[in-house]
Amino acid sequence: MARKNPMETIGHSREAKVSTPTPRLEIRNLRRRFGDRDVVDDVSLTIMPGHVTCLLGPSGCGKSTTLRMIAGVEMQDSGEIYVDGDLVCDTVFRIPPERRHIGLMFQDFALFPHMSVADNVAFGLKGSKDEKRTRVEELLRKVGLYRAIDEFPHVLSGGEQQRIALVRALAPRPRIMLMDEPFSGLDNRLRDDIRDETLSVLKEEDTAVLLVTHEPEEAMRMADEIALMRDGRIVQQGAPYNIYNAPLDKAAVSFFSDINAIRGKSQGALTDTPFGHFLTPGVADGAEVDIVVRPQHLKLDFDRAGKGPLPTMTDGTAARGVVERARFMGNESLVEFRMDYDGSIMKAIVPNVFLPSVGTPLWLTIRRDRCFVFPAKD
Numbered sequence: 001m002a003r004k005n006p007m008e009t010i011g012h013s014r015e016a017k018v019s020t021p022t023p024r025l026e027i028r029n030l031r032r033r034f035g036d037r038d039v040v041d042d043v044s045l046t047i048m049p050g051h052v053t054c055l056l057g058p059s060g061c062g063k064s065t066t067l068r069m070i071a072g073v074e075m076q077d078s079g080e081i082y083v084d085g086d087l088v089c090d091t092v093f094r095i096p097p098e099r100r101h102i103g104l105m106f107q108d109f110a111l112f113p114h115m116s117v118a119d120n121v122a123f124g125l126k127g128s129k130d131e132k133r134t135r136v137e138e139l140l141r142k143v144g145l146y147r148a149i150d151e152f153p154h155v156l157s158g159g160e161q162q163r164i165a166l167v168r169a170l171a172p173r174p175r176i177m178l179m180d181e182p183f184s185g186l187d188n189r190l191r192d193d194i195r196d197e198t199l200s201v202l203k204e205e206d207t208a209v210l211l212v213t214h215e216p217e218e219a220m221r222m223a224d225e226i227a228l229m230r231d232g233r234i235v236q237q238g239a240p241y242n243i244y245n246a247p248l249d250k251a252a253v254s255f256f257s258d259i260n261a262i263r264g265k266s267q268g269a270l271t272d273t274p275f276g277h278f279l280t281p282g283v284a285d286g287a288e289v290d291i292v293v294r295p296q297h298l299k300l301d302f303d304r305a306g307k308g309p310l311p312t313m314t315d316g317t318a319a320r321g322v323v324e325r326a327r328f329m330g331n332e333s334l335v336e337f338r339m340d341y342d343g344s345i346m347k348a349i350v351p352n353v354f355l356p357s358v359g360t361p362l363w364l365t366i367r368r369d370r371c372f373v374f375p376a377k378d
């Protein structure tokens, strides 16, 4: 018998209960220790029906372990898991994995080779033969594979098999879908198509999705919310736009793109650099800061007889660099500069084709509204 989340029944007025929808999935203060290391360290999050949250973080940060605890194949040392407000697992009470209404999709999905597509999809379904057939047909139509209903998996392409694995996981109408790098075995173009298609089917079915990935592009493409994980903890959580544009620290910026970092010392709430002054309010005098800017937010100007553009309020002062390397990347060009002021390398991304010759001097400025200032850590 499932138990209610105490927060939903204790200390909340009737009105508050009506106006606060129940999350489809809620995990609270999950912890898992292996040896002397907290691999998952006080992780909490909620996901509403039809929403996708991506657990994004580097290899080994504890993403899969979190997923495995929610699925019920790994026991947490402490913390609770609720599905639709009902407790499914704490340290004494535990609903077995098969009764949690949770679907799983992993990279190494395996279809049953001796079963037809229809039988594969119907595998976890209950009900009459007709009911099962109706559900199988409905889902196969949704992913454009109705024509393959009587085929065996080996005649299908990798992408088609992936779609079948998805609908098999979705067939029993799981309330939650846990996905662990499910698209990493696919080539790029196919992956984009299948990602988008998967997302639309999951949303149509109102499933709450927790997707684990170490690829920022995948998280940005799929997620309503990104939970950035590092060393077992969720360090930042929010809509992709906010995580990208208001990152927590230098490491969070560099997780999404290349970065340029300029170190300086704050004095009187200002930090002086070769690119002019940056406002560093609240930073103690003498404390070091990193000014961090993504390569696409550097502005380039031509050299005019050894001089660059005049300083402005929005872009500060220009610093000169000499082109070290320029590469065309498809939609944009990546230009690397060796900076005159200290010989360091800075990277700029320019739309379309911009391939100046090696040795060309250019002037770089940093847009004040597109850079981040963090206390220096290393």
Ligand SMILES: Nc1ncnc2c1ncn2[C@@H]1O[C@H](COP(=O)(O)OP(=O)(O)OP(=O)(O)O)[C@@H](O)[C@H]1O
Pocket: 034, 035, 039, 057, 058, 059, 060, 061, 062, 063, 064, 065, 066, 214
């Ligand atoms: N059963 C286990 N016993 C001991 N250590 C484990 C066990 N399972 C996982 N770990 C360790 O816990 C850490 C986190 O593993 P986890 O698989 O959760 O990371 P991850 O973020 O999903 O990484 P990846 O993206 O590489 O899959 C790793 O250092 C891993 O070696």
